[in-house]
Amino acid sequence: MDPLIITCAPVGAEVRIDQTPHLPHTPRLLGETARAIQAAGASIIHVHCRNDDGTNTHSVERFREAYDAIRAESDLIVQFSTGGAIGMTLAERAGVLELRPEMATLTCGSVNFGDDIFENSFPIMRGILKKMNEFGVRPELEIFDKGHVANARRLARERLLTFPQHVDLVLGVPGGLEATVQNLCDLVDDLPEGCTWSVAGIGRQQLPMTMAAIAMGGHVRVGLEDNLFYSRGRLAKNDELVARVARIASEAGRTVTTPDQARRLLGLPVPAARGEPV
Ligand code: KMH
Numbered sequence: 135m136d137p138l139i140i141t142c143a144p145v146g147a148e149v150r151i152d153q154t155p156h157l158p159h160t161p162r163l164l165g166e167t168a169r170a171i172q173a174a175g176a177s178i179i180h181v182h183c184r185n186d187d188g189t190n191t192h193s194v195e196r197f198r199e200a201y202d203a204i205r206a207e208s209d210l211i212v213q214f215s216t217g218g219a220i221g222m223t224l225a226e227r228a229g230v231l232e233l234r235p236e237m238a239t240l241t242c243g244s245v246n247f248g249d250d251i252f253e254n255s256f257p258i259m260r261g262i263l264k265k266m267n268e269f270g271v272r273p274e275l276e277i278f279d280k281g282h283v284a285n286a287r288r289l290a291r292e293r294l295l296t297f298p299q300h301v302d303l304v305l306g307v308p309g310g311l312e313a314t315v316q317n318l319c320d321l322v323d324d325l326p327e328g329c330t331w332s333v334a335g336i337g338r339q340q341l342p343m344t345m346a347a348i349a350m351g352g353h354v355r356v357g358l359e360d361n362l363f364y365s366r367g368r369l370a371k372n373d374e375l376v377a378r379v380a381r382i383a384s385e386a387g388r389t390v391t392t393p394d395q396a397r398r399l400l401g402l403p404v405p406a407a408r409g410e411p412v
Pocket residue numbers: 146147148214215216217218219220239240241247252276
């Protein structure tokens with residue numbers, strides 16, 4: 135099996151700052167988190183931004199500050215969210231792509247999201263992909279439900295996307311596909327040839343989905359975006375969630391990637407400044 139790529143999603147858009155003292159809601163805190171999660175074994179950081187008061191923002195300026203802070207503290211692959219928060223417009227969600235992060239998410243279809251709807255109509259997905267293609271940003275395909283894989287194939291037929299790609303299977307969102315090993319296997323079977331994949335299990339499903347992915351040869355996403363708790367009643371820190379994945383992987387005989395090893399596995403350029411082939 136390939137070494138394990140750990141993605142950390144440390145912020146998200148749904149967790150409130152009064153729910154946990156561990157949410158890195160400012161660029162400075164994101165920089166500190168980047169350093170800590172890389173030391174713990176993460177290779178990719180999935181970025182959402184907040185204002186100082188904890189409210190959501192997708193302002194280009196705030197993302198620029200966050201990007202600079204993460205870059206100053208780590209070599210992590212920086213993956214921007216284009217999902218943002220429920221209700222953001224296409225222009226807001228796609229605007230941050232002008233900063234040319236190495237990766238950004240593309241959610242491949244609409245999905246019920248608790249009592250809300252996370253809207254990803256074909257016009258929205260096309261709009262995001264056009265900006266990704268314009269700015270040379272690699273998508274990570276976010277799959278919340280079975281039909282989302284078919285939607286991604288349709289976007290490929292429209293020549294807005296090529297395969298293989300890296301895919302994140304987000305399981306256990308209230309309204310999306312449930313986090314079961316059977317569902318995970320079905321989705322993985324359905325992915326286009328050559329795709330790499332990780333799984334994000336929501337809430338208490340984070341740990342079992344992590345273990346399944348490690349055993350199956352997939353990759354793993356953890357972080358406070360998906361799960362607030364380390365164990366029952368005990369709030370998690372992002373770096374300790376990452377460290378736990380690395381420990382379990384090690385017990386199972388899988389090493390974790392460095393960020394540059396992850397870049398090679400995903401076919402992303404390795405920065406020449408580190409003496410690696412581009
Ligand atoms: N916050 C969710 C509505 C993404 O980052 O691209 C969307 C989300 C997906 O988190």
